[in-house]
Amino acid sequence: MNFKGRTVLVFVLLTMVASVLATLVLADRLVLGGLGSGKGLVSALPSGQSQGLTRQEESKLGAVLSLIETKYYKSVDREKVVDGAINGMISALGDPYSSYMEKETAEQFTESIEGSFTGIGAEVMIDNGNITVVSPIKDSPAERAGLMPKDVLVSVNGESLEGLQLNEAVAKIRGPKGTKAKLQIRRSGVAQPISLVLVREDIDVETVYAKMLEGGVGKIEIRQFSMHTGERFLSELEQLEKQGMKGLIIDVRNNPGGVLPVVVSIAQPFVPSGQPIVQVEEKSGTKEQTLSKGTGRKYPVAILINKGSASASEVLAGALKERAGAVVIGETSYGKGTVQVSYNKVLGDGSLVKMTIAKWLTPDGNWVHEKGIKPNVEVSPPDYYSAPRLSKTKVLTKDMLSEEVRSMQLMLGGLGYKVDRKDGYFSKDTETALRSFQTNQGLPVTGKLDRTSAEKLEQQLIEFVRDEDNDIQLIRAIEEVKGKIGH
Amino acid sequence: MNFKGRTVLVFVLLTMVASVLATLVLADRLVLGGLGSGKGLVSALPSGQSQGLTRQEESKLGAVLSLIETKYYKSVDREKVVDGAINGMISALGDPYSSYMEKETAEQFTESIEGSFTGIGAEVMIDNGNITVVSPIKDSPAERAGLMPKDVLVSVNGESLEGLQLNEAVAKIRGPKGTKAKLQIRRSGVAQPISLVLVREDIDVETVYAKMLEGGVGKIEIRQFSMHTGERFLSELEQLEKQGMKGLIIDVRNNPGGVLPVVVSIAQPFVPSGQPIVQVEEKSGTKEQTLSKGTGRKYPVAILINKGSASASEVLAGALKERAGAVVIGETSYGKGTVQVSYNKVLGDGSLVKMTIAKWLTPDGNWVHEKGIKPNVEVSPPDYYSAPRLSKTKVLTKDMLSEEVRSMQLMLGGLGYKVDRKDGYFSKDTETALRSFQTNQGLPVTGKLDRTSAEKLEQQLIEFVRDEDNDIQLIRAIEEVKGKIGH
Numbered sequence: 001m002n003f004k005g006r007t008v009l010v011f012v013l014l015t016m017v018a019s020v021l022a023t024l025v026l027a028d029r030l031v032l033g034g035l036g037s038g039k040g041l042v043s044a045l046p047s048g049q050s051q052g053l054t055r056q057e058e059s060k061l062g063a064v065l066s067l068i069e070t071k072y073y074k075s076v077d078r079e080k081v082v083d084g085a086i087n088g089m090i091s092a093l094g095d096p097y098s099s100y101m102e103k104e105t106a107e108q109f110t111e112s113i114e115g116s117f118t119g120i121g122a123e124v125m126i127d128n129g130n131i132t133v134v135s136p137i138k139d140s141p142a143e144r145a146g147l148m149p150k151d152v153l154v155s156v157n158g159e160s161l162e163g164l165q166l167n168e169a170v171a172k173i174r175g176p177k178g179t180k181a182k183l184q185i186r187r188s189g190v191a192q193p194i195s196l197v198l199v200r201e202d203i204d205v206e207t208v209y210a211k212m213l214e215g216g217v218g219k220i221e222i223r224q225f226s227m228h229t230g231e232r233f234l235s236e237l238e239q240l241e242k243q244g245m246k247g248l249i250i251d252v253r254n255n256p257g258g259v260l261p262v263v264v265s266i267a268q269p270f271v272p273s274g275q276p277i278v279q280v281e282e283k284s285g286t287k288e289q290t291l292s293k294g295t296g297r298k299y300p301v302a303i304l305i306n307k308g309s310a311s312a313s314e315v316l317a318g319a320l321k322e323r324a325g326a327v328v329i330g331e332t333s334y335g336k337g338t339v340q341v342s343y344n345k346v347l348g349d350g351s352l353v354k355m356t357i358a359k360w361l362t363p364d365g366n367w368v369h370e371k372g373i374k375p376n377v378e379v380s381p382p383d384y385y386s387a388p389r390l391s392k393t394k395v396l397t398k399d400m401l402s403e404e405v406r407s408m409q410l411m412l413g414g415l416g417y418k419v420d421r422k423d424g425y426f427s428k429d430t431e432t433a434l435r436s437f438q439t440n441q442g443l444p445v446t447g448k449l450d451r452t453s454a455e456k457l458e459q460q461l462i463e464f465v466r467d468e469d470n471d472i473q474l475i476r477a478i479e480e481v482k483g484k485i486g487h
Numbered sequence: 488m489n490f491k492g493r494t495v496l497v498f499v500l501l502t503m504v505a506s507v508l509a510t511l512v513l514a515d516r517l518v519l520g521g522l523g524s525g526k527g528l529v530s531a532l533p534s535g536q537s538q539g540l541t542r543q544e545e546s547k548l549g550a551v552l553s554l555i556e557t558k559y560y561k562s563v564d565r566e567k568v569v570d571g572a573i574n575g576m577i578s579a580l581g582d583p584y585s586s587y588m589e590k591e592t593a594e595q596f597t598e599s600i601e602g603s604f605t606g607i608g609a610e611v612m613i614d615n616g617n618i619t620v621v622s623p624i625k626d627s628p629a630e631r632a633g634l635m636p637k638d639v640l641v642s643v644n645g646e647s648l649e650g651l652q653l654n655e656a657v658a659k660i661r662g663p664k665g666t667k668a669k670l671q672i673r674r675s676g677v678a679q680p681i682s683l684v685l686v687r688e689d690i691d692v693e694t695v696y697a698k699m700l701e702g703g704v705g706k707i708e709i710r711q712f713s714m715h716t717g718e719r720f721l722s723e724l725e726q727l728e729k730q731g732m733k734g735l736i737i738d739v740r741n742n743p744g745g746v747l748p749v750v751v752s753i754a755q756p757f758v759p760s761g762q763p764i765v766q767v768e769e770k771s772g773t774k775e776q777t778l779s780k781g782t783g784r785k786y787p788v789a790i791l792i793n794k795g796s797a798s799a800s801e802v803l804a805g806a807l808k809e810r811a812g813a814v815v816i817g818e819t820s821y822g823k824g825t826v827q828v829s830y831n832k833v834l835g836d837g838s839l840v841k842m843t844i845a846k847w848l849t850p851d852g853n854w855v856h857e858k859g860i861k862p863n864v865e866v867s868p869p870d871y872y873s874a875p876r877l878s879k880t881k882v883l884t885k886d887m888l889s890e891e892v893r894s895m896q897l898m899l900g901g902l903g904y905k906v907d908r909k910d911g912y913f914s915k916d917t918e919t920a921l922r923s924f925q926t927n928q929g930l931p932v933t934g935k936l937d938r939t940s941a942e943k944l945e946q947q948l949i950e951f952v953r954d955e956d957n958d959i960q961l962i963r964a965i966e967e968v969k970g971k972i973g974h
Binding site: 052053057058060061062063064065066067068069071072073074075076080081082083084085086087088089090091092093095098100282283338341343346347348349353355356357358359401423424425 | 539540544545547548549550551552553554555556558559560561562563567568569570571572573574575576577578579580582585587769770825828830833834835836840842843844845846888910911912
């Protein structure tokens with residue numbers, strides 16, 4: 001089970017990325033590898049003993065814990081209070097990228113960094129309120145059991161999935177390796193529900209999607225920089241080059257980041273040997289450059305970014321822009337210029353601390369933190385990308401005003417219907433546009449947005465957005481690359 | 488310097504109370520006094536030694552602190568990190584009324600509970616962006632130096648107050664006892680700025696305002712239950728009774744609470760001897776009743792509450808409603824049914840922990856937490872109480888829609904102008920109402936809300952709200968009390 005970036009994107013129609021997702025990690029065991037000589041990054045790890053607290057600090061923390069245990073008006077879970085203390089220490093740093101994770105969250109984080117998890121291997125989304133299969137992952141239990149696109153998952157091991165949020169449903173479908181997931185599914189054209197029993201196994205999340213577009217322009221989309229993303233990228237790149245690719249577009253829109261050595265390995269082929277890919281600056285001010293061992297490429301390269309491109313994505317964009325002559329297209333990126341290490345061994349109980357240990361700078365020494373990387377060619381996303389979903393609980397009619405009316409106006413506008421305002425006031429013109437939409441879709445022409453019209457409107461917009469031919473940022477990137485082929 | 492509840496209320500036109508303000512405190516040194524026998528509340532305080540932390544907990548907290556000191560990419564203030572740990576432990580309780588305060592905040596909190604502070608003794612507000620004197624407190628440095636209502640404070644000790652928020656300005660005006668505040672003031676009708684030098688001293692904040700209304704109905708407003716509030720209330724009550732009061736209204740609207748023994752002393756005269764005023768229930772489930780030693784009163788009593796009446800205000804309303812036959816008028820109260828103790832001695836460095844140690848219940852055993860006290864007579868505040876202030880940075884014109892338009896509509900409606908909608912859409916009718924307002928005020932009749940019109944509108948509404956004759960909750964309370972006089 002996984003979410004393909006684009007599907008989720010399209011579905012929620014929002015391009016924001018939560019800051020907690022923006023990661024650039026040097027995992028604990030990676031400290032000795034990757035990133036140049038690793039100097040400084042290896043220096044004395046804390047021993048795990050309480051050398052950290054002075055007697056006075058111990059005494060104060062102990063007094064508060066005693067107060068809580070003896071005086072508070074409810075019983076308390078002591079472990080939660082101690083976890084609270086650690087959370088509090090980390091949040092006192094005021095750094096949104098440093099965090100403490102207790103065991104369970106730590107496991108999810110590690111899975112996400114590793115780009116693999118245990119499950120059944122189907123990408124799902126919510127469609128009309130149903131948990132619906134987008135596609136089974138190749139050679140996964142889901143594929144082998146015959147799960148098909150558009151199948152609706154009704155229940156797992158007897159637990160209904162009805163009315164659940166996507167992440168709640170996914171939590172029920174996932175489980176430890178070797179355990180069984182008994183699925184009830186509904187398939188269009190089949191009257192009776194179908195039962196399937198799948199055994200969960202390790203699933204690698206696909207993070208790289210490559211494609212040859214017409215005119216010899218290759219496109220590689222990177223959704224996240226997980227452990228295996230580097231190898232996957234290099235293999236797809238080789239494939240495209242073998243097919244005679246004349247220009248390349250790398251798409252890191254909404255890519256929140258990942259592992260630093262992985263992005264370095266991806267930048268390497270494009271940056272000529274001896275040139276810096278990234279610089280890392282520690283508290284002491286010492287800067288350490290990671291130099292390329294690559295050869296550079298002769299064909300033109302473009303990189304697509306947006307405000308959801310963070311961290312490792314920005315490392316890549318910075319390196320390709322400054323040292324590989326790539327053109328950067330889209331919106332200014334997220335702006336996250338720090339490197340984290342996840343420390344799990346020192347805590348000894350499965351929990352971990354992810355801590356910011358350095359800034360990273362572009363080859364030219366720019367710190368993009370809270371600024372982001374500016375594209376060479378600015379292409380904003382269409383306004384309907386920012387339309388929140390319709391709630392469908394209330395019929396929208398003329399003269400109303402609300403956020404929902406605004407969403408409807410943005411969606412109608414996105415589909416080419418003329419609306420005079422997109423500020424949430426249901427004007428006469430808005431009504432006319434809605435009537436045209438209803439006419440074209442064969443719906444009752446009421447000029448009111450009821451549940452049926454709202455669902456149709458969303459569905460049409462989703463189809464529209466999914467179609468690459470409507471991706472104005474990609475279209476511009478293709479133009480740019482084509483314009484440079486052969487020059 | 489203090490804020491009179493009503494002035495601040497009127498000015499911001501909002502009646503919300505922040506949960507951090509809602510207090511019901513048994514201060515550390517009060518533990519042995521007040522509230523019945525104090526059983527349980529006295530039981531073993533933690534000794535201040537680190538008995539609280541196990542070795543494993545010490546080791547984990549120490550490891551994280553070491554990581555922060557050795558690995559984090561910036562230098563850190565160790566004290567802040569330890570404070571963070573304590574904040575984290577307390578917030579793990581999930582109780583908004585338990586909190587840790589470092590030294591400076593602890594002092595402010597203590598001042599607020601004691602109802603006194605050191606300053607110059609002038610009530611100020613923001614008027615047209617200026618820090619303006621509402622009135623000097625009787626026998627304060629401000630009064631003796633001749634500070635007058637409507638004086639604008641320009642600077643303090645050379646520091647300009649221009650453009651500051653009210654609390655920022657107050658922080659500059661306040662200061663330790665015996666220090667000098669050199670004020671530059673602007674007085675209407677005086678061309679040159681006036682300089683005054685005041686010596687700051689201890690100022691008691693007035694928390695009780697009493698008044699005899701026509702028809703022998705007394706009104707006592709309690710703004711907060713501070714240390715001296717009990718004596719002040721009883722003395723005002725005695726005065727009114729001497730004047731032959733026939734009925735009493737106690738107004739605790741927007742009163743966030745205060746000290747439990749104080750509210751008990753205020754309820755006492757009205758609750759007949761031997762009847763419970765409040766019950767306190769600890770973690771163990773033991774309930775302790777505080778019984779009245781009063782005699783009760785023969786005249787009718789009403790108590791005015793709103794959603795800003797919290798904690799001690801709810802203790803009073805509960806006791807008077809259930810055991811003194813009082814009628815409760817207004818809105819359902821805030822709903823805060825817990826008791827806090829502030830522990831400062833155990834921490835030994837001026838910081839304190841305020842912790843919820845018990846629930847309190849009404850005499851009949853009702854726990855009002857997150858429910859509030861329902862009035863016998865429900866009177867909602869007029870809708871313009873919820874109108875946010877106008878920003879005045881943008882001229883509002885027909886066909887616009889925004890929160891500001893909504894504010895304007897609420898304000899116009901409050902002043903008696905007919906508007907067809909109050910949802911933020913600047914309709915034709917809204918324009919007509921605005922034109923009438925502009926005509927009546929001698930302003931240019933544009934139908935557009937520019938800065939001048941906006942300031943006039945706010946000013947008119949503030950005057951309207953300040954006038955007791957427009958206080959519909961009070962008017963209803965007077966009717967109720969009058970209806971019962973002599974029965």
